[in-house]
Structures are given as C-alpha cells and as structure tokens.
Amino acid sequence: MKNKISRKPRWMFSGLMILVLSIVLAACGKPDSATPTVDPVEQAMQTLQAEATQQYFQTVVAQLSATPPVIENTPTPNPTNINQVPMEPTPTTQPTQAPTATRVPPTATQPAPTAIPPTPTRIPPTATPIPCYQVKFIEDITIPDGTKIVAGNSFTKTWRLRNSGSCTWDTRFDIAFVDGTQMTSTKIWDLTKEVKPGETVDISIDMTAPSTVGNYQANFQMVNPNGVRFGTGADSKGSFWVKIQVIDGRGMVYSFASKACDAKWSTSKTNPLGCPGKESDIDKGYVLSKDKPYREDGGQENEIGLVTRPNDANDGYIQGIYPAFLIKDGDQFRATIQCEANSPKCSLKFELYYRVGSGNFTELGEWHEVYDQMWNPVQIDLSSLAGKQVQFSLVVWNEGTSVDNRGLWLNPMIFRTK
Numbered sequence: 001m002k003n004k005i006s007r008k009p010r011w012m013f014s015g016l017m018i019l020v021l022s023i024v025l026a027a028c029g030k031p032d033s034a035t036p037t038v039d040p041v042e043q044a045m046q047t048l049q050a051e052a053t054q055q056y057f058q059t060v061v062a063q064l065s066a067t068p069p070v071i072e073n074t075p076t077p078n079p080t081n082i083n084q085v086p087m088e089p090t091p092t093t094q095p096t097q098a099p100t101a102t103r104v105p106p107t108a109t110q111p112a113p114t115a116i117p118p119t120p121t122r123i124p125p126t127a128t129p130i131p132c133y134q135v136k137f138i139e140d141i142t143i144p145d146g147t148k149i150v151a152g153n154s155f156t157k158t159w160r161l162r163n164s165g166s167c168t169w170d171t172r173f174d175i176a177f178v179d180g181t182q183m184t185s186t187k188i189w190d191l192t193k194e195v196k197p198g199e200t201v202d203i204s205i206d207m208t209a210p211s212t213v214g215n216y217q218a219n220f221q222m223v224n225p226n227g228v229r230f231g232t233g234a235d236s237k238g239s240f241w242v243k244i245q246v247i248d249g250r251g252m253v254y255s256f257a258s259k260a261c262d263a264k265w266s267t268s269k270t271n272p273l274g275c276p277g278k279e280s281d282i283d284k285g286y287v288l289s290k291d292k293p294y295r296e297d298g299g300q301e302n303e304i305g306l307v308t309r310p311n312d313a314n315d316g317y318i319q320g321i322y323p324a325f326l327i328k329d330g331d332q333f334r335a336t337i338q339c340e341a342n343s344p345k346c347s348l349k350f351e352l353y354y355r356v357g358s359g360n361f362t363e364l365g366e367w368h369e370v371y372d373q374m375w376n377p378v379q380i381d382l383s384s385l386a387g388k389q390v391q392f393s394l395v396v397w398n399e400g401t402s403v404d405n406r407g408l409w410l411n412p413m414i415f416r417t418k
Contacts, residue, residue, distance in 0.1 A: 133230040134165035135222055137240050141202055149209040150416075151249035152326045154389065157242045158204040165236070169195040172225040175203055178239055180218040183207040188223070208326050208389075209246045217243045249416045254325055256335075256394065256412040257289045257306040263320035263394075267311040273318070285311035285318045293408055294341035297373040303411040307340055308396045310348075310405055317397045324389035328416060331382040333392070335412035337367055338375035343404035346371040350407060352378075353393040354385065361393055368399070369407070382414070 141158035149155055163169055173191040177184065184207050195201045210216055219239035221231040232238035256263075261275040267285040277286025286309050293305035310316035339346035348369050353361040367376050382390075396407040 128234075130164075130166045131230075131236050132165050132167040133222070133224055133228075134163075134236045135230065135232045135238075135240065136162040136164035137232055138162055138200055142204075143242060143244065145243040146245055147243075148245045148247050150253040151209055151213060151246050152211045152328055153249070153253060154206065154208045154323060154325055155244075156204055156206050156323075158202055159240050160200055160202050161240065162200045163195045163197050165230075166197050168197065169201075169222070174223040175205070176221055176223045176229060178219045178221050178229070180241065181210060181216040183209065183216065183218055183242070191222075207242065209244060211249075211328070213246050213248055215243070215245050217241055249328070250418070251416060252413045253331070253416045254414040255304065256322065256392070257304040257409065259322065260287060260289050260306055260320070263322045265318065265320045267318045268313060268316050269311040282309070283312045285309050285316065287318060287320060293410065295410070296338040296341060296343075296371060296375055296408070298341050301410060306394075306409040306412055308394065308407045308409065310396055310398045310402065310407075312402045314398055314400055314402055316402055317395060319393060319395045321393045322391060324391050325414065327382050327385040327388055327390050327414075328418065329383050329386040330416065330418035331386070332415045332417060333364065333378070333380040333382060333413075334415045335378045336375050336410040337369055337378060338408050338410065339369055339371045339404070340406040340408040343406050344371050345401060345404040346406065347399045347401055348405050348407045349397040349399050350376075350409070351395040351397070352380070353395065355391050355393075356385070356388050371404070375410070 138160040141160055143149075143155055143157045147155075169191060171191055171194065175189045175191065177187040184205060189203075189205060191201075191203075193201065205220075207218070219241045221229045221239055223229050230236040232240060263275070265273040265275050265287050267273055270284040273285065273287065276288040279286065279288070286307075288307050290305045290307060292300055292302060293307065294300050308318050308320070310318045333352065337350045339348065346369070349366060350369060351366045352364040354364055355361045364380055365378065367378065369376065394409065394412070396405075398405050
C-alpha cells in the first residue's frame with residue numbers, strides 16, 4: 001500500500017487533506033441547510049482524483065513528447081531456413097514509400113556462352129566404285145606364314161580367296177607366280193571353277209622347299225583372260241603369298257607315321273579307306289598312328305608307330321600311297337617292322353614300293369613277320385632316286401589267316417645322312 005501512495009506527488013495529498021477539512025468545517029457552520037443529494041466529501045474526492053489523473057497523464061504525455069522512444073526491431077529468423085535474408089527494421093512512423101521491386105538474390109557471374117558454329121550441311125561421300133577384278137585374302141588353309149619345312153621337302157599350299165571385284169572369274173582365269181623364290185616347276189596354273197563376285201574359292205599349289213636353310217617367300221596373283229594380272233588391295237596390285245622357314249634336313253626328314261593321313265589308303269574290300277580308322281573296324285581293316293605303341297614283346301616304345309591292319313580275309317591287304325617327296329643323295333628309308341603286342345596268331349607280309357611320276361610302282365623290299373617276340377629293322381638306301389620326286393607305298397598282306405593281323409611299322413621315315 002505504501003508503494004502505491006509513494007508513487008503519487010506529495011502536493012496532491014496535502015491539497016486533498018486541506019480541501020476535505022474546509023468542506024467539513026463549512027458544513028458544520030450551516031446547521032439549517034437542507035441535506036444535499038450528493039455527498040460533498042465524495043464529490044470532492046472524485047473531483048480531486050479526476051484532476052490528479054488528468055495532471056498525471058499530461059505529465060506522461062509531455063515526457064513522451066520530449067524523449068523519442070528507442071525501438072529495437074530485431075527480426076526473428078526463420079528456424080527452418082538458415083539462409084533467410086534478414087528483414088529491415090520497421091520504423092515507428094511509416095512514411096509514404098514508393099513501391100519497391102522484388103529483391104532477387106545475386107547469382108554468381110556466369111561465363112559468357114561459347115559460340116556454337118553453325119552445323120555445316122552434310123554431303124554424303126561419293127561411293128568408291130568397285131573394280132572389275134580384285135582379290136581379297138581370307139585365310140591360309142595350309143602352311144601359315146613361318147611354317148618350318150625340312151629342306152627339300154614337298155608341301156601343298158592352300159589359300160582361301162574371295163572375288164571382291166564386280167566381275168565373275170571363270171575357267172579362262174589363271175593363278176600366276178609373280179616374284180620371290182620359285183618353289184614350283186611351273187609358273188602358271190588354271191582356275192578350275194567359276195567364282196562370282198562375293199564368292200570364295202580355295203586355291204592349292206604343290207611346292208618343294210629349297211635345299212638351303214633360310215626364310216623364303218613366293219608371291220602370286222590372278223590373271224584375267226587378257227593376260228592382265230590383278231590381286232589384293234584397293235588398287236588390285238597386291239599379292240597373296242607363301243612364307244616358309246627351311247630348316248636343316250639332316251636326320252629324319254619325313255615321318256610316314258605322323259603323315260599317315262596324307263596318304264590315300266585302301267584295302268581289298270574298301271576303297272578309299274578313312275584315316276584315321278578305328279580298332280573296332282576289323283572287317284574292313286584300318287590304319288592309325290600311335291605315339292607310344294607296344295612292341296611285339298610287350299614293351300612300350302617312346303617312338304611313334306604306324307598300325308596297319310588288312311581287311312578280314314585270308315588274302316586281304318591294306319595299302320597307303322604317299323605324296324611325292326624329293327629324294328637327295330644319301331637318303332634312306334628306315335623302320336622296324338613287327339606285329340603289334342598281344343597278337344599271338346599274327347602272320348603278315350610287309351612291302352615297300354616306289355614310283356616316279358605316273359609310272360608303275362617298283363618294289364624296294366618285302367619282309368615276313370610272325371608273332372615270335374622279335375622284329376626286323378629295315379634300312380634301304382635311296383640315293384639312286386636322288387633329285388627325283390618319289391611316291392612311296394606301304395603295303396601289308398594277310399598270310400593264310402586274318403586273325404590278330406595287326407602290323408606295326410615302328411617309326412617309319414626317310415632319314416637324311418648328308
């Protein structure tokens with residue numbers, strides 16, 4: 001209560017007390033007056049309170065007018081957006097403002113766009129005309145580049161070629177040796193079939209390796225009916241070729257066992273006879289090579305063997321004719337002949353023949369063999385045939401029986417001594 005009174009001015013309370021006493025004394029001095037309708041004391045109190053209240057508010061207004069207020073208007077950040085731009089404080093008195101443009105946050109300086117040159121009009125390329133005569137090499141069927149061949153040995157090179165020109169090849173076309181090392185007895189060969197544009201053809205040529213060790217290459221092209229040569233490449237001037245490495249020929253220069261299926265085989269019942277055959281083909285006979293065959297005495301060899309079985313007849317036989325081979329001075333035919341292991345009833349006759357060119361076969365030797373756990377080593381000098389392309393034929397006959405007749409040529413070969 002004291003706190004409330006102490007807040008009002010002291011002169012107000014002193015004046016109020018004097019006024020109340022004056023009214024009381026005046027009332028006491030007029031006993032004959034009529035009773036007032038309003039209590040003078042209450043009225044005086046209301047008057048004083050009204051005046052005091054008016055003076056108080058006038059004082060407060062004057063103080064407010066004399067001292068301008070300080071208004072702090074700190075914007076409240078948006079808790080959900082930490083990147084919110086702070087708002088400007090709003091002044092107490094709002095002056096008339098011109099409308100402002102919407103604020104756009106500054107953006108990073110962007111590099112100037114790169115000028116894109118106009119797209120040139122595409123002009124389709126002019127198609128290259130296909131030449132009339134052109135060869136495309138597809139693959140080597142035999143004797144790939146770098147094949148090692150014993151000096152003086154014969155071989156057959158086969159290419160697969162495509163007619164990549166626009167004109168058909170017919171049987172008037174030829175294959176010609178162009179340059180390099182000539183490994184053939186002739187320089188031109190007939191094309192044996194028609195080849196239309198886009199078709200392929202296999203071309204084979206028989207050759208003989210040089211007698212000197214080294215690397216050799218022979219190049220070939222096609223020849224049209226007018227005698228004009230053409231070959232591979234965009235200009236049709238390229239060649240297809242054979243590349244070989246000739247190695248030292250001393251020692252074994254030809255293996256009849258490893259080359260068994262190069263020969264043409266037949267029996268008295270079946271011609272031609274497939275190679276390699278199957279050991280179950282007893283009726284028609286068979287031929288096959290074995291890397292480590294078993295000898296007649298049951299021991300296993302570490303040299304290759306050729307097993308030849310005649311067809312199932314008492315007078316049956318089996319014969320193999322091998323491709324021609326160039327014989328040199330000092331060459332020998334070598335083999336060890338016998339019955340194969342586990343052939344107790346074996347009884348056979350082995351024969352070796354040769355021929356030069358298309359002549360008749362001439363016998364070089366024959367050997368009889370039974371199952372006695374022994375074998376015959378064979379060695380024949382071929383020097384009389386030196387310089388000639390010789391075909392050899394191996395023949396085995398049944399002798400009175402066809403039971404267990406499995407003939408074994410152990411490592412049959414041409415051995416070069418010089």
